[in-house]
Amino acid sequence: MSLVNIKIEGVPYQVDGSLTILEAAKKCGYEIPSLCTFNHGECNQGSCRVCLVEATGARGLVASCVYPVSEGMEIRISTPTATEARRRSVELLLSNHNMNCQQCEKNGKCELLHVANLTGAREGAFAGVRSETYYDELAPGLIRDTSKCILCGRCIARCSNAHGLGILGFENRGFKTFVSPAQNRSFADSPCIQCGQCVNVCPTGALMEHSEIAKVDAAFKAGKHVVVQAAPAVRAALGEEFDYPVGTPVTGKMIAALRRLGFEKVYDVNFGADLTIMEEGTELLHRLTEGGTLPMITSCSPGWVNYAEYNYGDLLDHLSSCKSPHQMQGAILKSYWAKEKGYKPEDVFVVSVMPCTAKKFEKQREQLKVNDIPDVDAVITTRELARMIKRSGIRFDRLPDEEWDQDIMGDYSGAGVIFGVTGGVMEAALRTVYYKLTGQEYGRIKFDEVRGHDAGIREATLDINGTKVNVAIASGMRSAKVLLDEIREGKSKYHFIEIMGCPGGCINGGGQPYIKPCFMLKEDDDILDTYKEKRANALYSEDERQVVRQSHNNPQIQELYEKYLGEPNSHKAHELLHTSYAAREGFNEIK
Amino acid sequence: MARLSSSAAQKITEICNRYKNEKTPLMMILSDIQNEYGYIPLEVQELVSKETGISVAEIYGVVTFYSFFSLTPKGKYVIGCCLGTACYVKGAQQVIDKFSDILKIKPGETSEDGLFTLDALRCIGACGIAPAVSINGTVYPKMTVDQVQKIIDDLKKQEGTSA
Numbered sequence: 001m002s003l004v005n006i007k008i009e010g011v012p013y014q015v016d017g018s019l020t021i022l023e024a025a026k027k028c029g030y031e032i033p034s035l036c037t038f039n040h041g042e043c044n045q046g047s048c049r050v051c052l053v054e055a056t057g058a059r060g061l062v063a064s065c066v067y068p069v070s071e072g073m074e075i076r077i078s079t080p081t082a083t084e085a086r087r088r089s090v091e092l093l094l095s096n097h098n099m100n101c102q103q104c105e106k107n108g109k110c111e112l113l114h115v116a117n118l119t120g121a122r123e124g125a126f127a128g129v130r131s132e133t134y135y136d137e138l139a140p141g142l143i144r145d146t147s148k149c150i151l152c153g154r155c156i157a158r159c160s161n162a163h164g165l166g167i168l169g170f171e172n173r174g175f176k177t178f179v180s181p182a183q184n185r186s187f188a189d190s191p192c193i194q195c196g197q198c199v200n201v202c203p204t205g206a207l208m209e210h211s212e213i214a215k216v217d218a219a220f221k222a223g224k225h226v227v228v229q230a231a232p233a234v235r236a237a238l239g240e241e242f243d244y245p246v247g248t249p250v251t252g253k254m255i256a257a258l259r260r261l262g263f264e265k266v267y268d269v270n271f272g273a274d275l276t277i278m279e280e281g282t283e284l285l286h287r288l289t290e291g292g293t294l295p296m297i298t299s300c301s302p303g304w305v306n307y308a309e310y311n312y313g314d315l316l317d318h319l320s321s322c323k324s325p326h327q328m329q330g331a332i333l334k335s336y337w338a339k340e341k342g343y344k345p346e347d348v349f350v351v352s353v354m355p356c357t358a359k360k361f362e363k364q365r366e367q368l369k370v371n372d373i374p375d376v377d378a379v380i381t382t383r384e385l386a387r388m389i390k391r392s393g394i395r396f397d398r399l400p401d402e403e404w405d406q407d408i409m410g411d412y413s414g415a416g417v418i419f420g421v422t423g424g425v426m427e428a429a430l431r432t433v434y435y436k437l438t439g440q441e442y443g444r445i446k447f448d449e450v451r452g453h454d455a456g457i458r459e460a461t462l463d464i465n466g467t468k469v470n471v472a473i474a475s476g477m478r479s480a481k482v483l484l485d486e487i488r489e490g491k492s493k494y495h496f497i498e499i500m501g502c503p504g505g506c507i508n509g510g511g512q513p514y515i516k517p518c519f520m521l522k523e524d525d526d527i528l529d530t531y532k533e534k535r536a537n538a539l540y541s542e543d544e545r546q547v548v549r550q551s552h553n554n555p556q557i558q559e560l561y562e563k564y565l566g567e568p569n570s571h572k573a574h575e576l577l578h579t580s581y582a583a584r585e586g587f588n589e590i591k
Numbered sequence: 592m593a594r595l596s597s598s599a600a601q602k603i604t605e606i607c608n609r610y611k612n613e614k615t616p617l618m619m620i621l622s623d624i625q626n627e628y629g630y631i632p633l634e635v636q637e638l639v640s641k642e643t644g645i646s647v648a649e650i651y652g653v654v655t656f657y658s659f660f661s662l663t664p665k666g667k668y669v670i671g672c673c674l675g676t677a678c679y680v681k682g683a684q685q686v687i688d689k690f691s692d693i694l695k696i697k698p699g700e701t702s703e704d705g706l707f708t709l710d711a712l713r714c715i716g717a718c719g720i721a722p723a724v725s726i727n728g729t730v731y732p733k734m735t736v737d738q739v740q741k742i743i744d745d746l747k748k749q750e751g752t753s754a
Contacts, residue, residue, distance in 0.1 A: 156648075160646065165646065166645075166646025166647075166648050166649055167646070167648055168648055169646065169648030169649045169651060169652040170652045170656075171648075171651060171652055171655050172655045172656070173655070173656045180648075181648055182633065182636065182647040182648045182650070182651035183633055183651060586637075586647075587633060587637060587647070589594075
């Protein structure tokens with residue numbers, strides 16, 4: 001790293017010569033208004049021209065997000081020329097923008113509105129023709145509205161970085177340019193896995209989750225028995241929507257809020273997660289001892305299942321036949337629970353709060369219905385839950401901490417909690433598989449080898465009474481692909497693989513609160529590097545607080561098997577808790 | 592992808608293999624396919640994506656960015672009217688309008704019988720003989736509106752259909 005001498009507004013500084021003006025200015029205490037650049041240059045096209053500054057040695061104004069500093073450079077941010085130029089850039093963007101900010105669900109987290117405010121953009125500064133726009137709401141998980149797109153390319157970069165997929169791209173040229181899946185198809189007609197990573201990085205409302213709040217409202221109105229279940233990762237991030245520091249678990253307050261929203265019962269999906277471990281652990285044991293298809297791969301992540309069905313139709317036998325935890329729990333709610341309560345299954349309305357947009361797709365899969373009744377009726381994201389809490393006038397920070405409902409179900413072990421982070425399902429399963437094989441609890445509860453919070457592949461070998469079990473973990477499809485290609489080539493040495501769709505697992509799901517540094521001034525500058533770890537630690541700390549930390553030791557799970565299901569992988573369990581998969585064509589023929 | 596014939600799939604794979612060692616092979620691959628088949632439909636792009644690892648959306652973006660590439664089959668005779676500055680001031684707009692009138696197609700479209708495609712080109716570098724029209728690579732210099740009908744008639748005669 002070589003240092004260079006620069007001046008900002010006449011004040012001398014020494015900075016790393018490899019930095020851009022924007023980065024260098026940040027280190028010197030200046031936040032130049034910027035828009036299209038994102039996450040250390042994950043997306044850095046310099047296309048929006050919002051971050052223009054004056055710099056000596058450059059011809060005209062320069063985009064500070066892409067222009068490097070150099071020895072002796074004098075940078076001016078606040079001159080009338082630069083200030084006006086930045087304002088003009090924003091006004092030009094606004095001139096081709098759908099300005100229904102009042103109705104926009106990104107309002108409050110919209111970076112375009114933020115820079116419009118900062119630069120003092122005037123209304124209607126450039127009137128004229130607007131580009132033709134497209135609105136896609138066919139996919140259950142995602143909505144694309146090009147009338148709000150500023151063509152920054154962040155979504156394109158994220159889809160390709162996280163998954164190597166590149167579902168989105170620029171189409172056409174010049175004024176007619178827009179961002180879409182190939183052939184301007186709907187997400188529903190392309191091999192999009194609906195993970196929602198693109199939504200997380202979109203600076204405006206051009207990409208959004210497909211909201212189901214109205215569905216929940218309608219169920220209340222119709223007088224249904226509306227039951228809610230919340231996934232582990234939600235509690236690790238919901239607090240961010242209410243100005244808690246990133247990584248603050250808000251389990252108790254979330255439960256209190258859900259009760260005040262009127263849900264009849266408030267259950268933890270962790271009960272379903274424990275159930276999943278019982279079923280999946282047993283399935284793995286069968287496959288290991290009876291020569292089933294190996295490696296077995298987890299099937300909790302609907303983004304990953306979508307990816308498998310689109311791209312690895314030949315490997316679907318490797319997926320565990322287990323439904324994901326919230327689907328299992330939904331099936332139990334509409335059978336065992338409804339029976340115990342004396343309700344008809346069709347009068348029970350199950351709402352899942354998920355960190356995920358792909359779950360919205362998953363819940364309407366034909367394979368996840370029992371007697372034509374879906375296990376789960378509505379999926380809302382962590383962000384949608386926050387919206388429901390805010391519109392109801394609930395002061396989240398003043399809520400008491402309450403406990404989950406635990407009448408005939410709902411109790412959970414620490415193993416269920418860590419499902420929300422990459423490696424968690426594996427660790428939870430290993431705790432139970434070890435017990436089943438040896439009749440003893442594993443000596444140490446933590447399996448450090450499988451823990452982590454990032455994309456990439458981790459692996460471990462577990463010695464169970466002399467039997468070596470090779471396991472691997474991947475999150476994000478870019479990493480998963482490596483393991484899958486090994487299987488396809490017959491070179492895989494693993495017995496059990498955990499795959500999560502989003503890099504880092506559910507804590508970084510596409511339905512989680514936005515990590516946008518410009519709105520998080522109380523967080524450290526490096527929050528984009530640390531938020532996954534912080535959220536993961538929130539879950540690991542909850543696991544450590546649990547008395548019961550293995551799924552098979554959850555008393556209500558034991559009772560459920562005794563009273564209703566028989567044993568894991570029984571006929572009844574298969575009917576309610578297992579599912580099937582089918583290969584799908586990515587670009588299906590559109591009639 | 593099943594919609595591609597096996598011989599076409601083989602040919603396209605072969606084209607992709609020609610540029611295996613190139614750092615950025617996409618433009619060359621697409622140019623060869625465009626020349627070979629006259630268009631690059633989505634099925635073909637899917638195959639190119641599989642062979643090169645470049646996403647379908649990116650390929651689609653390149654195909655729709657450059658007007659040289661086409662998503663739909665072109666006619667047997669591709670009539671390119673240069674609308675570059677020199678040709679334009681010499682009356683190229685009237686020439687292309689005349690083609691449009693007679694063939695009953697707009698620039699970018701192909702006639703129903705599949706014989707003619709009309710394209711508006713940017714400067715083709717033939718400013719000295721403006722306005723220039725290029726039909727399947729043959730350049731017609733200093734075009735006038737009056738010549739248009741005869742050119743079409745001649746081409747149709749070659750095809751054995753009446754004018």
